[in-house]
Structures are given as structure tokens and as C-alpha cells.
Amino acid sequence: xxxxxxxxxxxxxxxxxxxxxxxxxxxxxxxxxxxxxxxxxxxxxxxxxxxxxxxxxxxxxxxxxxxxxxxxxxxxxxxxxxxxxxxxxxxxxxxxxxxxxxxxxxxxxxxxxxxxxxxxxxxxxxxxxxxxxxxxxxxxxxxxxxxxxxxxxxxxxxxxxxxxxxxxxxxxxxxxxxxxxxxxxxxxxxxxxxxxxxxxxxxxxxxxxxxxxxxxxxxxxxxxxxxxxxxxxxxxxxxxxxx
Ligand code: IPE
Ligand code: IPE
Ligand code: MG
Numbered sequence: 001x002x003x004x005x006x007x008x009x010x011x012x013x014x015x016x017x018x019x020x021x022x023x024x025x026x027x028x029x030x031x032x033x034x035x036x037x038x039x040x041x042x043x044x045x046x047x048x049x050x051x052x053x054x055x056x057x058x059x060x061x062x063x064x065x066x067x068x069x070x071x072x073x074x075x076x077x078x079x080x081x082x083x084x085x086x087x088x089x090x091x092x093x094x095x096x097x098x099x100x101x102x103x104x105x106x107x108x109x110x111x112x113x114x115x116x117x118x119x120x121x122x123x124x125x126x127x128x129x130x131x132x133x134x135x136x137x138x139x140x141x142x143x144x145x146x147x148x149x150x151x152x153x154x155x156x157x158x159x160x161x162x163x164x165x166x167x168x169x170x171x172x173x174x175x176x177x178x179x180x181x182x183x184x185x186x187x188x189x190x191x192x193x194x195x196x197x198x199x200x201x202x203x204x205x206x207x208x209x210x211x212x213x214x215x216x217x218x219x220x221x222x223x224x225x226x227x228x229x230x231x232x233x234x235x236x237x238x239x240x241x242x243x
Contacts, residue, residue, distance in 0.1 A: 017234025020187035023059065023226075024068040024209070026201055027052070029193025029217030036217075042086040047219035049090050053098065056141055058223040060105060062230065066140040066183045070201050074113065074148030088122055091145075095125045099132065106138030112179040113147025140183060149203035152179055180205055188233045192218045210236045 027048060034044030052069065059067045072087060102109055109130050116123055126145070156177035160169050175181060186205040191197075194215040198206065210233050216225055 017231060019063060019230060020210075020233050021064070021184040022066040022068070022186050023064050023188045023190065023229075024070070024186055024202055024205075025055070026070045026189070026191040026195075026199060027218040027221075028191060028195055028199075030219055032193060033217040033219040041083060044219055045086055045090055049094050051219050051221050052094070054222050055226055058226050060107070060139050061223075062227070064139065064230075066142065068112070068142040068144060068180070068183070068186075068202070070144045070147065070199075072113070072145050072147070073200060074146050074151055075200060077146075088119055091118075091122055092125060095129050099129050102129070102141065103132050103136070106136045107133055108136045108138060108140045109133040110140055110142040110182070111145055112142055112152075113145045114151075115145040117146050142180070142183060144201065147179075148200045149198075150200055153204060174204070178204060188212060188229065190214065190229050192216050192221055208238070208240055210238065 030044035030048040031041045032044070033047060034041050037043070052071075056067060056069075071091070076087075077084065111126060111130060115126050118126070153174075156174055159177050160173055164173060180186070180202070186202060186209040189198075189202065189206050189209045190212045192214055194213070196213050202209075212229050212232055214221075214225065214229070
């Protein structure tokens, strides 16, 4: 199954390539970007937010229906308190500075993961942001916050066990309990910074996603890199087990 055809972006125009409907990104490499510049890690995260802005805008411009970005994993609590505080501060800033644009651009904002463990004021900001985008009908931006795929699957299994006898539990039932249930199937999963692992991100959803690992550090990732990823996706031969 391929996505629809795209011709809205110069680099992709005329190539008749399939556009992924749902792209997910493991935004990695902020710390190393900062280290290379002899800057504190927080500066890397700040530059990472600018990359988020560029890439989410460009994803909308080329017509990607859903973008899921990994912003904070359930394992990231292992980081020093100060760094977690910096990340929370940037999340506050991002919502304050970019919410109006998301509302105006008709973006459906979704949170996956359990953001309720974040500081109270951040939880309130996030809930307000989601509410203000609730009537939107356009592209989906899903932000993974305190997200872990194993916990997501455990919760899904628990809910299924409560409402269904074992012989009625199948893949479709399980998918209906995942936090991505309203999103199109995951087509393309990108990880930046040269690491080749999933780090507990979208484990179920990635079953037939195309995986793309790029060396670019997240703060350096931009529109051209997303275009290149989309072109690479278009050249993959997805067989889904068939011929
Ligand atoms: C990704 O960059 C951002 C988060 C995990 C929040 P890192 O902070 O993991 O950067 P590196 O991997 O140390 O370079
Ligand atoms: C994955 O990056 C999580 C996010 C990008 C939010 P990490 O940098 O936390 O992953 P590991 O620790 O290298 O696996
Ligand atoms: Mg990392």
C-alpha cells in the first residue's frame, strides 16, 4: 500500500513518489550538537526546538498527514534533574510561542505518553494547548511526552483483559487501545544522530514502517533532510510479507 502522490515541493515535484502519510521522528543528538560547539547541553535542546519548528512546518507544507515526534521518553527521567528542568522550560516556551501558529494552521495536537508526571503548570499548558486545537481538522502533530512503547502495550493489554475474553483479543483490538489509534498507520520512522535503535518508541506501530537512520544531529535537521527522507521512502519497495 502506498500513500498518495505529491507534487507540492520542488525537490519532490514531478517525481511521482509516494508520500508517507505518517512519519515519526526520534529527535536525537542535541547533546552531541552542543558538545561539538563547546556549549552546554541545554543549548543543544534549544537548537532542537528550532529544528522542531522547521520540520513540523515543512511536514505540513509537503502534505504529511501525521507527524509524531519523540520529545521525552519514559527513560529520560534517568537524566540529571537540571537537564530535565531545562527540557520542561523549553516545552513551556515552545507552547507559549508556537500554540497560536498551531491553532491558526488547523493542526490537530495530540500527546502520547503520560505527560501527567510533568510539573503541574506544564501539564496545564499542555492540556490547554490540546483543548485549543481540539476543533482543528488538519494535519496531526503528535508529541510523545514521557512516552514508552512497552508501557503503552502493557496498558493496552490490561484494558483488553478487562473487556474481552482471551479468544476475542486480536491485533485490531490491541491497536484500538494504542495511543496512536486515531493516526494513520506509521509509514516512515526516522532517527537522527547515527544511533541505530528504537529506544522504546512505537514498537508495535513500527512493525511495517520503513526505518531510516541518518547521521545528522537533530538540531541540524531541516526541510531538505525531511525531503531527502521522503524521497528515500518513495524509493523503498514495501512488500508487507508479499512478493
Ligand atoms: C535528544 O537529544 C533529545 C532528548 C532525548 C530529549 P539528546 O539529549 O539525547 O542528545 P545526545 O544523544 O546526548 O546527543
Ligand atoms: C530517545 O533518545 C528519546 C528521545 C529522542 C526523546 P535518547 O537519547 O534518550 O535514547 P538513548 O538513551 O540513546 O537510547
Ligand atoms: Mg540521545
